[in-house]
Amino acid sequence: MAAYILRRLLWTVLLLLVITAVTFLIFYVLPSGDPAARRAGRAPSPETIAAIRHSLGLDKSLPAQYWEYIKKLVLHFDFGQSYVNDQPVKTLMFDRLPNTIFLVSGAAVIWFTAGVTIGIISAVSRGSFWDRFLMGGALVAISAPVYWLGLVCLYLFSDDIGRWKIFPGAGSYQDAHGLLDKAWTLVMPWCVLAAAFAAIYARLLRSNLLETMNEDYIRTARAKGLAEKRVIFRHGVRSAITPVITVLGLDIGILMGGAILTETVFNIDGIGRLSYDAIQRGDLSTVQGTTLILAFAVAMSSLIVDIMYAFLDPRVRY
Amino acid sequence: MHRSHLRFLLVSMLAVLALVVAACGGDDNDSSSSSGGSTTAKKSDAAAPGGTDNTKAAEVEGKKGGSITMLAGSDVDFLDPGRSYFTQGYMVIYPTQRTLYSFKPQDSAKPVPDLAEGEPEISADKKTITVKIRKGVKFSPPVDREVTSKDIKYSFDRFFSENVGGQYPGYFSSIEGAPATPTKGVKDISGITTPDDNTLVIKLKEAAAVPVAAALVMPVTAPVPEEYAKKFDAKNPSTYNTHLVATGPYMVKNDASGNAVGYKAGKSIALVRNPNWDASTDYRPAYLDSVNIRTNASDANVASKQVLDGQSMMFDANPPANIVKDLATKIKDQYTQIPSGGYRYFPINTTIKPFDNVDVRRAVLAAFDRNAARLARGGKFTADLPTHFLPPDFPGFEQAGGYEGPGYDFLSTKNEKGDMTIAANYMKKAGFPSGKYTGNEEFLMVSANVDPNKAQSEVAKAQFEKLGFKIRLRLVPQDAVYNDWCQVPKKKVAVCGGAGWFKDFADPQSMLEPVFAGYTIPKSGLNNNMAQLRDDKVDAAMKKAALLDGDERLQAWADIDKMITNDAPAIPFVWDKTTLIRSNNVNGVANGYYTAWDFAWTSLK
Numbered sequence: 056m057a058a059y060i061l062r063r064l065l066w067t068v069l070l071l072l073v074i075t076a077v078t079f080l081i082f083y084v085l086p087s088g089d090p091a092a093r094r095a096g097r098a099p100s101p102e103t104i105a106a107i108r109h110s111l112g113l114d115k116s117l118p119a120q121y122w123e124y125i126k127k128l129v130l131h132f133d134f135g136q137s138y139v140n141d142q143p144v145k146t147l148m149f150d151r152l153p154n155t156i157f158l159v160s161g162a163a164v165i166w167f168t169a170g171v172t173i174g175i176i177s178a179v180s181r182g183s184f185w186d187r188f189l190m191g192g193a194l195v196a197i198s199a200p201v202y203w204l205g206l207v208c209l210y211l212f213s214d215d216i217g218r219w220k221i222f223p224g225a226g227s228y229q230d231a232h233g234l235l236d237k238a239w240t241l242v243m244p245w246c247v248l249a250a251a252f253a254a255i256y257a258r259l260l261r262s263n264l265l266e267t268m269n270e271d272y273i274r275t276a277r278a279k280g281l282a283e284k285r286v287i288f289r290h291g292v293r294s295a296i297t298p299v300i301t302v303l304g305l306d307i308g309i310l311m312g313g314a315i316l317t318e319t320v321f322n323i324d325g326i327g328r329l330s331y332d333a334i335q336r337g338d339l340s341t342v343q344g345t346t347l348i349l350a351f352a353v354a355m356s357s358l359i360v361d362i363m364y365a366f367l368d369p370r371v372r373y
Numbered sequence: 374m375h376r377s378h379l380r381f382l383l384v385s386m387l388a389v390l391a392l393v394v395a396a397c398g399g400d401d402n403d404s405s406s407s408s409g410g411s412t413t414a415k416k417s418d419a420a421a422p423g424g425t426d427n428t429k430a431a432e433v434e435g436k437k438g439g440s441i442t443m444l445a446g447s448d449v450d451f452l453d454p455g456r457s458y459f460t461q462g463y464m465v466i467y468p469t470q471r472t473l474y475s476f477k478p479q480d481s482a483k484p485v486p487d488l489a490e491g492e493p494e495i496s497a498d499k500k501t502i503t504v505k506i507r508k509g510v511k512f513s514p515p516v517d518r519e520v521t522s523k524d525i526k527y528s529f530d531r532f533f534s535e536n537v538g539g540q541y542p543g544y545f546s547s548i549e550g551a552p553a554t555p556t557k558g559v560k561d562i563s564g565i566t567t568p569d570d571n572t573l574v575i576k577l578k579e580a581a582a583v584p585v586a587a588a589l590v591m592p593v594t595a596p597v598p599e600e601y602a603k604k605f606d607a608k609n610p611s612t613y614n615t616h617l618v619a620t621g622p623y624m625v626k627n628d629a630s631g632n633a634v635g636y637k638a639g640k641s642i643a644l645v646r647n648p649n650w651d652a653s654t655d656y657r658p659a660y661l662d663s664v665n666i667r668t669n670a671s672d673a674n675v676a677s678k679q680v681l682d683g684q685s686m687m688f689d690a691n692p693p694a695n696i697v698k699d700l701a702t703k704i705k706d707q708y709t710q711i712p713s714g715g716y717r718y719f720p721i722n723t724t725i726k727p728f729d730n731v732d733v734r735r736a737v738l739a740a741f742d743r744n745a746a747r748l749a750r751g752g753k754f755t756a757d758l759p760t761h762f763l764p765p766d767f768p769g770f771e772q773a774g775g776y777e778g779p780g781y782d783f784l785s786t787k788n789e790k791g792d793m794t795i796a797a798n799y800m801k802k803a804g805f806p807s808g809k810y811t812g813n814e815e816f817l818m819v820s821a822n823v824d825p826n827k828a829q830s831e832v833a834k835a836q837f838e839k840l841g842f843k844i845r846l847r848l849v850p851q852d853a854v855y856n857d858w859c860q861v862p863k864k865k866v867a868v869c870g871g872a873g874w875f876k877d878f879a880d881p882q883s884m885l886e887p888v889f890a891g892y893t894i895p896k897s898g899l900n901n902n903m904a905q906l907r908d909d910k911v912d913a914a915m916k917k918a919a920l921l922d923g924d925e926r927l928q929a930w931a932d933i934d935k936m937i938t939n940d941a942p943a944i945p946f947v948w949d950k951t952t953l954i955r956s957n958n959v960n961g962v963a964n965g966y967y968t969a970w971d972f973a974w975t976s977l978k
Contacts, residue, residue: 101898102554103542110535110555110609140448141610142638150637209675216678225675226444226667229640319671324640328669332447332639337852 056365060358067354072125074350075343079121082339111138124343134347135340137333144344147329152348154228155325158248158317159310161241166249167303170256171296177257178264179287190261193254205247205320212243226322244321248314252306256299263295270294297367301360308356312349424700425709431478431962435660435976441959443970444670444680445689448639452625453614454592455532458540463592463967464689465642465666468657469619470595473504473525473573477656478974481714481965482768482879484590485656488520488620490571493589499580499920504589506571511649513619515631516598520620522567524596527559531602532593534559536611541877544588547581559606583922587880590966596620601631622650622659622973642666644972660976677954681707685977686956687970694751697952701754707956709963712757712765713949715875715884717750719833720859720903720943722867727810732803734941739783740796741836746946749828756947758789761938762885763931764948766965769881772931779935784945796840809841819858820870822848829946830870837868846870860899869903873949879966881930882919889937890915904942911936 091108108114112123127133134144173193177186211217213224223231223240231237267273268291276286313327326345333341449462454470457463467475474484474493486492490505510520529548532539535555545551549564564576577585598618605613616631618624624647626635635643644664652659666689670676677692681704691697700708727733743758750756760778763770773779777786782795797808805811816837820830827848834844844867849858859869874888887893891907894900911933918929938945951968955961962974 101895104898106535106555107538110538136610137638140451140638141612141614147638206672206675210678216675216682224679225672226670226679229667229669320675322667322669322671324669328671329639 056362060362063358063361067351067358070354071347071350074346075125075128076121078343078346079117079124079339082337082342083117124340134344137338137341139333139336139338139341144340147341148326148344148348151324151326151329154323155311155313155318155327157237158241158244158314158323158325159307161238161245162248162252162310162314162317163303163307165245166252166256169249169253171260171292171299173253173257174260174264174299175287175292177261178268181265190258193257196250196254197258199250201247201251201316202320204250205244205317208243208247209320225320228321228323241323244317244323247321248310248317256302259302260292260295260299263298264291267291267295293367297364300363300367304356304360304363305353308353309349311352311356313345425706425961427709427711427963427965428479430709430960431974433960433976435658435960435974436978437660437976438662439660439685439977440663440665441661441685441687441972441975441977443664443666443687443689444676445666445668446670446673446676448668449642451614452617452633452636452642453537453611454595454617455528455537455539455597456611456614457592460967460969461668461689464969464972465625465644466592466595467621467964467967468623468659468664468972469621469625469644469647470592471510471520471620471655472592473589473594475590476879476964476966478962478964478971481711481766484587484879484966487656488525488594488596489589493582493586495582495586495922499582500577502575502577502582502586502589504573504575506573507654508571509651509654510620511651512596512598512601513624513647513649514627515629516601516618517649518598520596521570522573523570524598525573525594526562526565526567527599527602528593528595528597529565530562531559531597531606531611533562534606534611536606536609537613538610539593541591541593544591544877544883545585545593547577547579547585549576549578559603580920583926584880584882584919587878587883590878619647620650621647622652622655622657623647623664640667640669642668657973658976659973661972664972680954680956684956684958687959687961687975688954689969691751691755691952692954694755696954697751697754700952700954708952708954709961710950710952711963711965711968712767713875713951713968714764714767714965715873715949716759716762716764716945717756717871717873717947717949718762718943718945720869720872721941722865722903722905723907723942724862724905725816725865725867727803727812728867730803731940732799733805733810735781735783736796736799736803736840737837738941738944739788739799740791740793740840741944741946742789742791742832743944743946744789745836746829746832749832750825750947750949754950755952756949758786759945759948760784760786761934762888762945763881763934764876764884767876767881767884768879769927769931769934772928773934774931779938781939783941784938791836791839793839800840807841811841813843815843815845816867817865818844818846818868818870819854819864819866820846820848821851821854823851826851826854826871833868833870833944844868855903856899859903860901862894862900862905866903872903875949876966881927881934882915885930885933885937886915886919889942892916906937906940906942908936908940911940 091104091111091113112120136143137147173189177189180186209225212219212221214220214222215224222243227240228237231240273286273290276290313325313330315327315331318325318327326348330345449465450459451457451462452465454466457466471488473489475487476484488507488510490507494503506522512518512520531537533542533552533556535557538555548562550562566574568574602613605611605616615633615636617633623644625633626643626645627633646662673693677688677696680686680688721728721734723729747756747758761773763773800808818830818834820826830846834846837844858864858866877883887901889902889906891912894902894905914933918926918933921929953963953970958978960976960978962971964971
């Protein structure tokens, strides 16, 4: 197992290098505007743009620029400075990362709990009114765009512009102090972010559980006289939930790169917002930094999920 | 399917539909589809009913104290007065810094002395400007001393360095010693001298004192203390942006060593009172105690509603078109509208046949439905339809004909939806007897791939096609539109899908010369004269007018505006208005110079 983990970590490092190179190339090969021209203001002379390009290091060859970037990153953990406001990218990112982690973690707890619960109920009461109702609701939740759902929730439930003033509105997370206060401001964003995922997990678990409950060993468990609850949870769900865990890990990893839409509609300063703004402004260094964070999160979550597999499924060995 | 199941399904679908309709609320696109009819009033035809008179609001004796929250969709570019060049930055800079000259909210055309004691003295040969600096103005903590002329000189010196990278060096390039390219490190600009602590002398290479004096309203003239700032300016880029000091009534909250702790990039900016500000030296009332600017309010609809429904809040930019319509028709008293001080236009490349023929260009203008282009940007409550180029409330506007304009038949208040008869006549004059273009070639139009520019360029394409032109519309990222296409003559863009030119200071030369003077077209580099207009008469008139001052100057530039309009090198399609909204309990005052709320004049009711 240790050797496997080490191998995966080394592959992760290589993956991150490849990703920085690809991001670099995309930024320069595809038309995205010239950061130097953008900083030069109105009616700049070619000499002014050239001088700015030189000060930003943009006049060096692409390999030289890339090498400079990697050197700073590896030796000093320095992600460079934002082309837009000259702030250190590391500060910008790590200032926002806890917000994204809090948002995603809370939502993950909700969507996993809700998804598993709904999936079990639906599978166990297959064909009943509750099954149809819950699966119909899941379809709606999957179909509803996150941004739209967020706006609907704000217009219905936020305490400033909502019809029923229940939950803190957009921007309230920034003003909250203390964990509980911040958590209260995240109730709506958590629910909005969790909705589609819960629905997907519910449907996934339902279909897996239905399949599992038809297996021979389930029939055997019943034949042995085990209580139905025990049969379902100890034997059925345990087996059916494995793919759900895999997806959970990957989803959390991807969202750690930023739940852009949720962060935007609720004005939460997370990694997603940062990367969106950076893309809009052609801020390469910030785009690279946030892309690395995303890649790292996905790689790590995928590794964790694979390790958990070994504990969930005794047949899996590394 | 059983009947009961079918009924259940139908009921569910109806419930979902009801939910969708309820959630979507009112008609968000109404303002885009309503034409509102055509009014040919002598005043602005886009004046939304209701709204606060900004001049009256500025004259209200406000209540001292209180705090405002400003919701902003994006961060400032920079807080450093030597670097900032956008409205957001100016909105923070002007209440916190004292420039040599600035504008009262009541008059965005005439600057008043601020840090300067009086009007600039211009020598007879127009090559020297002398400014007396006001006494008693102090820097905020931790500098805590009186401002001298050397601080303004240092501002200029650092502005020209690559460490700071001032974004409008062209306005001051005529200063003796001003470098052609940014200097490595902060270097002395020989043309700026300080014979004593309260006198600043600017020597110029040419007789350009009038426009340079007009440019002394810009943030670069805010003083920067060298002994404090030089360690930050030694870095490249300078870090003064997060260690700045203030001279205005407010300052960005900082700690004892000057770190701007109140500035959280991309999140918020906290403004507090500058303890060293002396009200007796300043014309600003500064009623508020503090301002909290949230720079992450990304959804404009939500933010607008929060402001309108909440208390002590303001929004930094134009609300969405649906909100503007509600303001004009329902809410009525929580907004102020001011001219944005610029024009938006579609440049027509005068070097590409047949657009090198002035009658063809006039035909295009005559046929053009400018109201449709305005709709693409939000409709009649968001902008006026131009009849020339100098915008409303700008020096020279009235002399150029005001809202009615010079009265050319191809660009008047009478044909805002286009007049095909007039257009056909011009085409016939140009040698197209059918009244339309009969050639087969495709003309390239380049525009941004996002709205509203995308929408407005699609309108423009349709207008050209009405006259028989075949247009190939190429959509590219916003940043590439000018830098890679429209400002690059060799790309042969026939029509740029929308450009804008907005004032940097209140002088008509800065609004017309960079955009339409033939002699500004560079041999290489980016070209602001996207139409590539080369009219010897216009150029000669500009060179002559540059040397004039006072009313004579305004009249001369107004006449140039008429000449340019007559040349039809571009289709001006909107004079933007900026709509600013506030909560009910706020007496909001806007500054027409940087077209944003002015914290130094705003108060709570």
